Amino acid sequence: MAYDSNNIFARILRGEIPCNKVYEDQHVLAFHDIHPQAPTHILVIPKGAYVSFADFSERATPDEITGFFRAAGLIARQAGVDATGYRLISNHGRDSHQDVPHFHLHILAGRPLGPLLLRQG
Numbered sequence: 001m002a003y004d005s006n007n008i009f010a011r012i013l014r015g016e017i018p019c020n021k022v023y024e025d026q027h028v029l030a031f032h033d034i035h036p037q038a039p040t041h042i043l044v045i046p047k048g049a050y051v052s053f054a055d056f057s058e059r060a061t062p063d064e065i066t067g068f069f070r071a072a073g074l075i076a077r078q079a080g081v082d083a084t085g086y087r088l089i090s091n092h093g094r095d096s097h098q099d100v101p102h103f104h105l106h107i108l109a110g111r112p113l114g115p116l117l118l119r120q121g
């Protein structure tokens with residue numbers, strides 16, 4: 001899938017749409033999700049143009065990959081959720097219900113989060 005430079009996170013990165021920023025460095029921006037699913041719900045995104053985890057893991061440079069995951073750990077520590085725990089989610093593609101086609105990691109925390117997936121049937 002080609003990268004859509006008008007997706008909402010690309011527009012946040014360009015400063016066209018505001019966000020509630022929690023962290024920024026050379027490679028990464030993190031901000032609060034607009035519709036939080038838990039008391040802490042932070043989105044961590046790379047500044048580079050990657051559609052999803054699949055795209056990021058294939059094309060990002062080693063510096064971008066290391067910077068991204070180090071930042072994600074730091075952001076969780078700074079959010080104060082290390083002791084109680086947190087869940088990382090990254091949706092890729094149709095079956096995962098990925099909405100925004102710019103790679104992002106959800107950090108969810110602040111209450112017991114229940115089973116990993118909704119059980120069906």
Ligand code: 5GP
Nearest residue numbers: 008019031032033034035091097098099100
């Ligand atoms: P996905 O389903 O793609 O994994 O998650 C996209 C997330 O982006 C959703 O949790 C949604 O609430 C969040 N989101 C969508 N638009 C905006 C926005 O304009 N600002 C912020 N902060 N979050 C957004």
